[in-house]
Amino acid sequence: MQLYRSPIVQLLKRSAKLLCQERGLRIPGGMACSRFEYVKSFEQGDDVLQNVWIVIRLDGKGFHKFSKVHDFDKPNDANALNLMNIAAVAVMEEFRDIILAYGQSDEYSFVFRKETNVFNRRASKLLSYVTSLFTSSYVYNWMHCMSKKTLLYPPCFDGRIVLYPSDQNLRDYLSWRQADVHINNLYNTAFWNLVLKSGLTNQEAETELRGTFSADKNELLFTKFGINYNNLPAMFRKGTILLRKRVKIENSLNRQLIVDLHNDMIRDKFWKDHTELLGKYKPGDYVCELENISTVLKHQIDKLNTNEKQENIECCS
Numbered sequence: 001m002q003l004y005r006s007p008i009v010q011l012l013k014r015s016a017k018l019l020c021q022e023r024g025l026r027i028p029g030g031m032a033c034s035r036f037e038y039v040k041s042f043e044q045g046d047d048v049l050q051n052v053w054i055v056i057r058l059d060g061k062g063f064h065k066f067s068k069v070h071d072f073d074k075p076n077d078a079n080a081l082n083l084m085n086i087a088a089v090a091v092m093e094e095f096r097d098i099i100l101a102y103g104q105s106d107e108y109s110f111v112f113r114k115e116t117n118v119f120n121r122r123a124s125k126l127l128s129y130v131t132s133l134f135t136s137s138y139v140y141n142w143m144h145c146m147s148k149k150t151l152l153y154p155p156c157f158d159g160r161i162v163l164y165p166s167d168q169n170l171r172d173y174l175s176w177r178q179a180d181v182h183i184n185n186l187y188n189t190a191f192w193n194l195v196l197k198s199g200l201t202n203q204e205a206e207t208e209l210r211g212t213f214s215a216d217k218n219e220l221l222f223t224k225f226g227i228n229y230n231n232l233p234a235m236f237r238k239g240t241i242l243l244r245k246r247v248k249i250e251n252s253l254n255r256q257l258i259v260d261l262h263n264d265m266i267r268d269k270f271w272k273d274h275t276e277l278l279g280k281y282k283p284g285d286y287v288c289e290l291e292n293i294s295t296v297l298k299h300q301i302d303k304l305n306t307n308e309k310q311e312n313i314e315c316c317s
């Protein structure tokens, strides 16, 4: 429809344009107006390729020091690991196209489905948003997870995007990260038992473990400390896998949430048990008992209950 443009409107528009040009502003409505506008063309496009798995991996900066200063349990601090898990849940709640996240130690990987169009697949937007949301959620939930400890300085995380063209590449990536947990955790468990229980210095423990194979460390743990490595918590040995599932808890709950698993992703069984990941995406079911719910699920259920209560209060007031 042709709008009637009165001379007074034309005059006002022209004055606004002149004012904008003078001050380097934009005319309301988005029309480019300043001579400075050309600098926008220096911005580089960074859309990631279509039809590939997008993996974002975050890693804590200087967590060797951060864990020391905050007196994390050695070699694994269950509360600190669950804090990482809860921060990752916040990221998955925000980005519905993340189908799986995997965390261990001070790192987390997020897998976006191949077809995602979030932020038009712009790498810098994706990476900065995921990294900052994870970091702020880590700080936001610190008090809740680490109860009595004060956060002494702000933690930060680096992030990178890696693209995997085939399903096998993605599986190999996740297997690589999970194999890393096994190698590190077995070593760290043996190391800290030697230091904390046998009174060795760090140097002596390092010397004792130099050149040993997995079987030697298993044997050492069993004979010296009566520890059967396979009986240690699965979260320590396997890391944490976060998946979307329709969670059914007895008769009290039936809704989609994010569940934490500590299974072996290197074996085919994991991919057969969770066919939704590489097949047509539709979250599967997850049935559990009330007394067995994990810290990660409990956190989400508590949040739901708090939100419901809040809504009821708002409704009644």
Ligand SMILES: Nc1nc2c(ncn2[C@@H]2O[C@H](COP(=O)(O)OP(=O)(O)O)[C@@H](O)[C@H]2O)c(=O)[nH]1
Pocket (backbone or CB within 6 Å): 059, 060, 061, 062, 063, 064, 065, 067, 072, 073, 074, 075, 076, 077, 078, 080, 081, 105, 106
């Ligand atoms: N004590 C303890 N330390 C941890 C835990 N999780 C991570 N860390 C520390 O964080 C470090 C993470 O490794 P890396 O990223 O290579 O070291 P960074 O460069 O110092 O962040 C480990 O070497 C541990 O020192 C934990 O649960 N307990």
Ligand SMILES: [Mg+2]
Pocket (backbone or CB within 6 Å): 059, 060, 061, 062, 063, 064, 106
């Ligand atoms: Mg680190």
